[in-house]
Amino acid sequence: MKGVISGKTIVCGIIGDPIEHSMSPVMHNAAFQALGLNYAYVPFKVKSLELRKAIEGIRGLNVRGVNVTIPHKVAVMQLLDRIDPLAEKIGAVNTIVNDGGILTGYNTDAAGFLQVLHERSIELEGKRVLLLGAGGAAHSIGNVLAAGNAKLVILNREQKISTLKDLAQRLAQSYGAEVKVEELTDENLKKAITDVDIMVNATSLGMSPDNDQTPVPAELLHANLIVFDIIYNPLPTRLLREAKAAGAMTIDGLEMLVQQGAVSFEKWTGKQAPVDIMRKSVESILRRNEK
Secondary structure, three states: OOOOOOOOOEEEEEEEOOOOOOOHHHHHHHHHHHOOOOEEEEEEEOOHHHHHHHHHHHHHOOOOEEEEOOOOOOHHHHHOOEEOHHHHHHOOOOEEEEEOOEEEEEOOHHHHHHHHHHHOOOOOOOOEEEEEOOOHHHHHHHHHHHHOOOEEEEEEOHHHHHHHHHHHHHHHHHHOOOEEEEEOOHHHHHHHHOOOOEEEEOOOOOOOOOOOOOOOOHHHOOOOOEEEEOOOOOOOOHHHHHHHHOOOEEEOOHHHHHHHHHHHHHHHHOOOOOHHHHHHHHHHHHHHHHO
16 A cells, blocks of 8 residues: 555645745655555645634644644744643744644754754853744754753844844743844854854755855855754755865754654654654755755
C-alpha cells in the first residue's frame, strides 16, 4: 500500500504563505513511506485573511495535523482549542494536532534549534547573540537563547517594532534575560554585529525564490562570528556563502527543519521518526538544486 492514496489515507500538511519553497512534503512523505504508514502530507497556501477558514477546514476535513509556517505562527494561536505550555510560553505555534476536532498547538522549532546547537557543542552561557526577526521562529529561538543565559540583541523591521518589544518583555519576564531591541537598520546592524559571538537570521530574507537577498551586507561579516541562517532553501543561502567567505563558522537551516519535523511526525503518528531518511530526502533535492 506504500504510496497509494485510499479512503483510509490520513492527511497531514503545512499551511503558510509563501509555501512553494517548502521541503516539508518531501521530508514527511519519505518518512511515512519508510515506515509503511498510510499517511499523505500536502502543502496548503493560506493567505492571512483566510487563516480562520483554513483552521476550520482542518476540523471539517478531519486533517490529522499540520505544520504552520510564515506568517501564521503567532496569529494561529487564537484560533486553536488548546495550547501546549511551552508554545504558550514561547508565544508561537508551528505544529497543530487534531484529536477528534480538538486542535492543540505545539512548538517544535525550539527543540529543533536547541538540538542543532548541542550537536555542535555550542554553549550559550554568557554568549552575545544577535537575532534578526520577530516572527514565530524568532520567538522560539529567542526562548532557547534566553533560557541558555545568552545576552540578546534583537533587530527587526520598523513595522514590527511593537511585536519586537512584546518579545523582549516576554523573555525578560520568563528568564530574567538581558535583551536589547532595535529597528533593523544599516546603522544598528553595523553597531550590533561588531560585538556579538553568534548571529541568527530568523527572517525570510534570502529564502527561495529570492535567493539573491540577504539581511546582512557582506562587508559586515567577520571571522569571529558563528552565523546560523534558519532558511534551508536555498542551501546554502547568500548570507551563509558570504559568511563562509569572511571566515565565519556557518550553520544552515536543514538540521533544524529535520529535528523539528521529527517531533511533529511523532505527535501525529505515535511512531519514532526516521530522522536519517527525513534528512536525506530533503538534502538530495537541495543539493541537486545547487548545481
